Amino acid sequence: MMNAYHSLTERFKRLSRLEHLSAIAGWDMQTMMPSGGSQARGEALAELSVMHHEILTQSSTGEWLDRAAQESLDDDQRANLTEMQRHYTDAALLPAELVEAKALAGSRCEQAWRQQRIDNDWHGFKQNLKPVVELSRQEAKLRAAVQGSTPYDALLNLYEPGMTSEQLDTLFGDLTQWLPELLQQVVASQPPLPALPATRLFPISQQKALAETVMQLLDFDVTQGRLDVSAHPFCGGVPSDVRITTRYDSAEFLSALMGVIHETGHARYEQNLPKHWAGQPIGLARSTAIHESQSLFMEMQLGRSQPFLQRIHPLICQHLTAANDLSLNDLVRQVQHVSPGLIRVDADEVSYPAHIILRYEIERSLINGEVEVEDIPELWDGKMQRYLGLSTAGNYRDGCMQDIHWTDGSFGYFPTYTLGAMYAAQLFNAMQTQLPKVHEAIKIGDFTPVFQWLNDNIWCHGSRYPVNTLIRQATGEILNPRWFKQHLQHRYLGR
Numbered sequence: 001m002m003n004a005y006h007s008l009t010e011r012f013k014r015l016s017r018l019e020h021l022s023a024i025a026g027w028d029m030q031t032m033m034p035s036g037g038s039q040a041r042g043e044a045l046a047e048l049s050v051m052h053h054e055i056l057t058q059s060s061t062g063e064w065l066d067r068a069a070q071e072s073l074d075d076d077q078r079a080n081l082t083e084m085q086r087h088y089t090d091a092a093l094l095p096a097e098l099v100e101a102k103a104l105a106g107s108r109c110e111q112a113w114r115q116q117r118i119d120n121d122w123h124g125f126k127q128n129l130k131p132v133v134e135l136s137r138q139e140a141k142l143r144a145a146v147q148g149s150t151p152y153d154a155l156l157n158l159y160e161p162g163m164t165s166e167q168l169d170t171l172f173g174d175l176t177q178w179l180p181e182l183l184q185q186v187v188a189s190q191p192p193l194p195a196l197p198a199t200r201l202f203p204i205s206q207q208k209a210l211a212e213t214v215m216q217l218l219d220f221d222v223t224q225g226r227l228d229v230s231a232h233p234f235c236g237g238v239p240s241d242v243r244i245t246t247r248y249d250s251a252e253f254l255s256a257l258m259g260v261i262h263e264t265g266h267a268r269y270e271q272n273l274p275k276h277w278a279g280q281p282i283g284l285a286r287s288t289a290i291h292e293s294q295s296l297f298m299e300m301q302l303g304r305s306q307p308f309l310q311r312i313h314p315l316i317c318q319h320l321t322a323a324n325d326l327s328l329n330d331l332v333r334q335v336q337h338v339s340p341g342l343i344r345v346d347a348d349e350v351s352y353p354a355h356i357i358l359r360y361e362i363e364r365s366l367i368n369g370e371v372e373v374e375d376i377p378e379l380w381d382g383k384m385q386r387y388l389g390l391s392t393a394g395n396y397r398d399g400c401m402q403d404i405h406w407t408d409g410s411f412g413y414f415p416t417y418t419l420g421a422m423y424a425a426q427l428f429n430a431m432q433t434q435l436p437k438v439h440e441a442i443k444i445g446d447f448t449p450v451f452q453w454l455n456d457n458i459w460c461h462g463s464r465y466p467v468n469t470l471i472r473q474a475t476g477e478i479l480n481p482r483w484f485k486q487h488l489q490h491r492y493l494g495r
Contacts, residue, residue: 004067005077008084011064013279015056020238022048027236027243031228035111042107049103056091076282079464083281090158093142102135106408113407114231122377122396129406130373133366136409140367152367155412159288160419162467165364168415171422171481172357178485180387183350186338186492193337194330200322202253210253210319211246211260214312218264218298219451221271232404233259233345235266235295239278242267253320254334255346258299265298266291268451272459283462286470288413292420293427294458300349300421301428301487302450304335307442338492340388342398349421350488354387359403359414367411376400423471425484427458430475 002010022045029041065085073081109128116125136155143154153164211227225242237243244263248256269285277283285291302308309332316331317324338348344355362379365371371379380400381392392399405413431453432438441449457474464470468478489495 003071004064005071005073005081008061008064008068008081009280011055011061012084012087012281015052016279018048018052018055020241022052023237024241024243027228027245029107029111030230030232030234030236031243031245035114038107038111042104042111045107046100046103050096050100053091053094053096053099056088061088062092076277076464080277080280080282083284083463086161087281090143093146094139098135098138098142102132102139102409105131105135110404110407113401113404117231117397117401120395120397120401122401125396125401126373132407132409133373136411137367137369139409140411150368152364152412155367156415157412159412159416160467161287163289163415163419168360171479172353172360172415172418174481175353175418176357176387179350179353182485182488182493183338183340183354186350187340189493190338191333193334201250202320202322204248204250206320207248207250207253207256210315211257213315213319214257215260215264217312217315217445218261218268218447220264220267224271225267227260233263234404235263235270237270239270239273239275242270253316253323257316258303258335259345261303262295262299265295268298268454269294269459272455274460274462277462282464286458286461286463286465287467288416289419289423290458290467290470292416293423294420294454296417296421296424297427297454301424302442304349305439305442305491306332307439309335310443311445336491340390342384342390342392342395343402350492351388353418353421356414356418358383358387362400363406363411363414419479422479422481422484425487426471426475426477426480427454429483429487430457 025041025045025048029038029045033041065081065088068081105128109125109132112128113125115121116128137151140151140154143149143157144151147154147157149157150165156163156165156168208227212222215227216222224240225237225244228243228245229247230245231247233244233246235242235244244260244267246256246259246263269291273285274283310328313326313328313331317326336348338350340351340354341347344352344359347355358380361383362371362376365379366373366376377392377396377400384390384392384399405411431450435449435453438449441447458470461470465473472478
């Protein structure tokens, strides 16, 4: 007869298989599925969500958790049990009807958004977003009542356990004190970009070949993943079958290339999670911000650095006919150019936090019931003007409709991007301190020291440790935003 802990591991293995199917079906819906299949696929994914919820929240799960807490477990098993309890508690707070309703509303909103964004159709999108917001508020209130938190913090906790809006206000408040001035200084001091012929084109087939070459350079395992195209770049799938996407523009190549490097950071983390814990909560990525730290480590700390660009410069000239005369100096200038813009995913790393703070402030007020969906465009425009000096009045496509996150109710996700950037800077600083010759290795394309350090300090631990413990072990301290500020000052102002 199985003990309670073993019974739990078998149940969570079953749940992980449902998550596998859901992840691949969700990837297909965003990449290859014909538009006519959206309703049926949405219903199928909702059914999987309900099935997952019902299995996880069975009374026997709670009973086994109580019994397992009294059993003799080693440290890893105890950590896994802690994660099991967290997953169970998060799920048990919600009725199955709400889980299904939110999944259906999110699927409808996300599928409609694809065309509505193209059409700049805020009125149509608003009608689909309203039920998503209402259902997310219901979920948030249920969670907040149990956790004793604000509704928004209850959702934030799903992505970044232990983080609160009070902590974010402190972190982001500090950013807003020095970032605007630094942004102005960088823009004023940087040389202008060289003029390029307007007729210069970069065929998508060449860009794809370049992207795949760079992915292999970054040790992406092509036997356990693939690259595709979607309206919004993302990394999905499961550790043994990671699906990453980008979007191409034949008029320029850097946004797609940097997007691929970013998503490859997510993929490397997934592909290197501890395989002996596969199917168990302890074997999952630690948190959304830690996941973002890996993608931003790869894109910003590594991918936009001069040593890395020196390594891939010949590959760019080799694969892209229209770039075969691009000098290394011009490549670095383009990649590190700072110019505030409307689109978050195309933003440079100096102005990027402003995009996140804007979204955080709006979604926090939205979930806490302080503003309504109708208020979003005006709020968005006002904050864009305040933080970036730009207006999106009437331009919903490049304003409040540009992101996919809110379509399925992923409120609480956005702050993890800037938290991830802070963690990435802190990790890279610690790695450089511990590996003083790492830049020389990067220049010649030897990324083994980088990836080994990440594996030893982040990847191999899965969810074994709480975030603060994980970061303290890797860097000697918990999150310290000074390293992000230092990184930006050093790269863009030479301080």
